[in-house]
Amino acid sequence: MQAVILAAGEGSRLRPLTRSKPKSMLPVANRPIIEYVIDALLENGIRDIIVVVGYRKEDVIRHLNRLDAPIQVVVQERQLGTADALRAAESEITGDFLVLPGDNYVNAESIARIRKERNAMLVAEHPSPSNFGVVVIRNGLVREIIEKPEDAPTFTVSTGIYSFSPDVFSCLRTNEIPDALAAMIAAGHRIRAIPADDWQDAIYPWDLLKLNNRMLREISPEVGGTVDASVIRRGTVRIGTGTTVGPNTVIYGPVAIGDNCNIGSNCVIMPNASIGDRVEIEPFTYVADSLIMSDARIGSHSRIVSAVFGQGCILADHTTTYPSASFIEVGERVQKEEFGAVLGDGVRAAPFTTFKNCIAGNNVTIERGKTVVGLIEDGTRVM
Template sequence: MQAVILAAGEGSRLRPLTRSKPKAMIPVANRPIIEYVIDALLENGIRDIVVVVGYRKEHVIRYLNKLDAPVQVVVQERQLGTADALRAAESEITEDFLVLPGDNYINAESIARIRKERNAMLVAEHPSPSNFGVVVIRNGIVREIIEKPEDAPTFTVSTGIYSFTPDIFPYLQTNEIPDALSAMIASGRRIRAIPADDWQDAIYPWDLLKLNSRMLRGITPEIGGKVDASAIRRGVVRIGAGTTVGANTVIYGPVTIGCDCNIGPNTVIMPDSSIGDRVVLEPFTYIADSIIMDDVTIGSHSRIVSAVFGQGCILADHTTTYPSASFMEVGERVLKEEFGAVLGDGVRAAPFTTFKNCIVGNGVTIEEGKTVVGLIEDGARVV
């Protein structure tokens, strides 16, 4: 069996994090999301894999070149939709195949459930069905797919994972795969609905925190760096090569720390935290339930909770993220969600900065002693 991974899209609702990389390459538990998809396929013995790239394609191609798996790459020249992306891979398809989004987590058991079905879709229950294609099912057969309805008739949604025969291609007349499925249903073709075992998507930036917590449950302990004898570790902790952990630092897993980091001394890292490569945590800093990407520096006496920091942020001493809930306009939706902060790449903050339930764009500069709330556009200066 073959598999087509769709990794051409930007993931615009995850901005500012996807300005510099596609959603499929966002790191969760220090691994790009697409890596979990490829692993699930390999665990099922599926090694004939086609990846469709497009937006910021060089990031995906660079990553795929490092893999041992024999992956074919095709390019969607313009990001017109999922059906258009699948058409880009048509010349590589010679047998029954799976289609999977490269920016959702899926486990191997879910793929095992659908791989032997012909013309089927993987479905799951979701508390916010209006963000997805809502699926109406009768006796295990898909009757209707309603894309992102305001009033969803059910909590069952499409995961975007399908099992197809090559007969699907004549139905790809528009730019979206659900339209092709609707055309197949209208013509009398049967599409089976298969419940997923474990699937998770990150629609908005703060959703990455829940996905990160989920993926950290699967890490294995490893100490590849140098940990001071007075440091305390509890639970599952993974530390990369070249990282130093200073005296009196306390780490409660699950936690993963990348390579060549400088942690502490006298820092505290609490569960559900992922820290990328070449990160500096200065003394007396506290991290909990957060994603800290590569090349971030966080000054001393800082408290970072429920935050996502993009690459290359430099935050001075006494930086605080303050989790709270407030209404926020994202795209065409007004949402209320509790989290601390989401920072894009290259944010610079002076001492005594407080981030409170905010999304801060790439390259933003913040002067000393400011409290940042709401949405801050790329390149802004907070004075």
């Protein structure tokens, strides 16, 4: 069986983190999201894998070339939609096939369930169905898909994972796959609704924290660096090659620390923290429930909780992220969300900066002693 992974989109609702990389390449538990999709396919013996790339395609292709997996790449020249991305792979399809988004997590058991069906959709229950295509099901068959409704009639949503016969290509009349499904249903095709075993998507940047927590449960313990004899480790802790952990630091897993990091003395790393490669955390710093991408530096005596830091952030001593709940405008909706901070790539913060329920764009600079709240646009200097 073949599988087509759609990894051509940006993931605009995850900005500022996707300004420099596509959503499928965002790291959770120190691995790009697309790797989890490929792993689930390989566990099911599916080795004929086509990946459709587009936005920042060079980043995706470069990473796929490093993987020990038989992957064919096709390019969607313009990011017009999911059906248009699927058309880009049409010439490579030889029989029944799966379609999967490259930026969602799905487990192998879910794929095992849907691969047995011809013309089917993997569905899941979600507490915020209005962010997805809501699926109306009768007698196990899909009757209707309502895209991002204001008032959802059900909590059942489409995961964007499908099993198709090649007949679907004759129904790709617009640029979106849900329209093709509606055409197939209208033409009398039976589209089965298959419940997912385990599936998760990150719609907004703060959702990456939940996805990161989920994937940290899968890591295996490993110490590839140098850990001082006084360090206390509890739970599952993964430490990469070339990383050093200083005296009297305490790490409570699940925690993943990448390669060539420097974790200072007297730090506390609490559960559900993932720390990328070449990250420096200075002494007396506390990190919990956070996703810190590569090449970041966090100064001493800092407290980082419920935060997502993009690549190359440099935060001086006594930096604090303070989780709180506030109303955030997302598209045309306003919703209440609770997290500490989401920082884009290259954010610079002077000593004694506090981020409180804040989204700071790429290359934001913050001067000493500021409390930053709300949305800060790319390139802003906070004085």
